[in-house]
Amino acid sequence: MNVKVGIDRIGFYTPKWYVDMAKLARARNEDPNKYLIGIGQRKQAVIPNSQDAVTMAANAADQIIDDDNRQKIDLILFGTESGIDNSKSAAIYLQHLLKLPNTVQSVELKQACYAMTAGVQLAKDHVLAHADSQVLVIGADIARYGLHTPGEPTQGGGAMAVIISANPAILSIEEGSAHYVADIMDFWRPLYETQALVDGKYSSQQYIDFFQRTFTQYQKQTNLKISELQAIVFHLPYTKMGLKALRAILSKTSEIHANQLLREFEYSRMFNREVGNLYTGSLYLSLLSLLINSESLNAGQKIGLFSYGSGAEGEFYVTTVQPNFKDALNIPIITKILSQREELEIPVYEKMFASQMPLTNTDFETDYQADDAKFYLSGQKNQQRQ
């Protein structure tokens, strides 16, 4: 590959409400350290009925669209497992909200939490074939398991948006990637369910198995030595999950390098610990967390990425840090989104959780007046989302 292709910009959005995980643990008669250390979460985003996958994606993508790339973007790839329609793609709603040209090809992608990575790789190939084009890739979801379920401390939600282009400002994507796919029932959501069904322990085992398989396969394909990686970032359904996977391969490297990978992992989970699971966007929030918080990243260093989508599909690939990458990150906006949120007491969170727009054909008005985001869902009228 002669032309460098990769991530040129990154946007992130999560709604303004959260619950404190120690308080949630006490309300569920659990030891707070189970959620804080055992699961590895400090706060969890609470998604109001005025935000869905489309509005959250618009709020994230709006940060990275300007007059220059508005003309260059010719493809939107929208990864989600929280789709709002079985037929019409979320990407078309987004094209309209962002006022992107009507000539932009717009498609929704689905394979659980893996779909944003599928978008990134398809976008890379698209840019390699059309060097002047740019692709907007989205991962936007609401992670819902239900109150009083084992999955409850691993909920969350939000959106990631990236621009894939030639000569990227943040990370170039290395050639090659390793996939592993198997038809398993670890986590799924049948059409009649608004909350995910999950075999929690089995899903965590499968995640580690898929990581080891794809990591080993990638090494075989490319002769990559683990010592060449400055950091490995993971899909983080809960942050302890990534730590378990990382620990599974630490014996393959020296103690000094293992300690470095563990140190970088701590930077890569800082944001996810504050938000919870984003499903499709989680890996890219973790990447953003590493890029913003790590003190030792330099141009030319390599970062490994492990993407996992239940059902299941895993992929491992590698990116290279670009010079001055920090200048291309919207650090003040990201910091503001995370620091200016409002805590909800547990009964208020439970009420908000139960106030989702019903899956019926009746008109509905959301609580949008309490939502100060630029893009929000005001309700449903004549069977159309407003």
Ligand code: CAA
């Ligand atoms: N102090 C410190 N740690 C404690 C503790 C305490 N007081 N009490 C318990 N712990 C630890 C436990 O030892 C355990 O650690 P290990 O996993 O390292 O053994 C951890 O806290 C969790 O405890 P349990 O296993 O007892 O927790 P649980 O059975 O209640 O549920 C879960 C955990 C299975 C992850 C559940 O939250 C769940 O089902 N989550 C949803 C599924 C999920 O996220 N799967 C991940 C892989 S699938 C995927 O990645 C796709 C996706 O996005 C969903």
